[in-house]
Amino acid sequence: MLDWKRLDDFYIDAFKELGNIGAGHAGSSLSELTGKDIKIAVPQVKILEIGDVGEEVGEDVIVAGNITSVKDDVGEINGYLYTFFPEEGALRIIDILMGMDMGTTEEIDEMGRSAISEVSNILASSFCDACADFLDIVLLPDPPLFCNDMSSALIDPILASVAEDEEVVVAFLTRFECEEFGFDCYLVFFPKSGGLEKLLGLLEEMHG
Template sequence: MFQYEHVTAGHLDMLKEIGNIGAGHAATALSEMLGKTIDMNVPSVRVVPFNQICDAVGGDEEPVTAVFLRIEGDAPGSMYFMMPAAEGSRLIGQLLNDSGIDFLSNEPNAMGRSALNEVGNILAGAYLSSLSDFTALNLKPTPPALAVDMAMAVLSFGLIEISKAGDYAIVIDTEISETGSDNALRTKGHFFLLPDPDSLEAVFHSLGVNENG
């Protein structure tokens, strides 16, 4: 099994490229869906202790919308498309032309939830299929599942497999956002790719990087 202590700068660069390619395709898909230009930040790839894993989305208790998929196949792992809850509400509001959508309200919101699930599914599908092409690995997403809750509560589920091996996770985090002048009103979303510990070796091997980077 690949040890996180052995991660080199070369490995991290390779994982960054994965975030770049995957989220790039997802951003294009979202841009077509919304009819707007979507920007993508340089991915961050970090080996993080579990306790700090929610920092990127505003803290452990920050309410988020999260679409989760398990990745099965040659390199199993977990994938999230996560947004602060208010921004997730706004994104789906735009898509459905319904400004009343609020995922934090106690309304059932079946239409909005189903739309959000499908958006997550399309974006994660775009991410994974480009990743699969790039690495020549067979990666199959499970059907998506949706949760609106505290960031830590939803992310910890994706850490279960990883936690059997240690207290750190490799997180490939790419932020996408609407192009626009008003920063406060830009919809931002995060893709989190959490490879299972055994998968890193498969990914590095497929890209011709050896254990020593």
């Protein structure tokens, strides 16, 4: 099993660069979609033990977002991408996408779910695009599943699925900023079955 404590600054910087490319892609797609100038900050990167993800977000925080299963075209790297927003941010995303005044949306209805899924989709594809640019791998996302509950409860089934062979996840923390509002956004990659090790190998090979 991977000794994740050996993940030094080189990997963190490489992931940050990967996150930065992804954020750039996502920012322009979102601006295009909404007609507003949406900026996504350079993500912070954290390598977390899987049990600590909930705590990082705030375990009791209600979030909305999506889970997407991703795999590469040769079946070497796979895992789950979890994109989510604390609920207040999710409500503002709905306002932005639906062209409503900030603060209008108070709960997440069917329409809201699709708005959030759309944004999650953009984030997930941007992550995959960044992997293609930066690591020359093709990651294919499955259709996303919507979720809206306590952050740590939503992570459970993913943990259950990866915990037998992985110990850490790669978390990208960023912020959306548009003219009227800013909010936090999380994108967490849960590698599965040795996927992280292969990803790190690629980082070394391409950028070491």
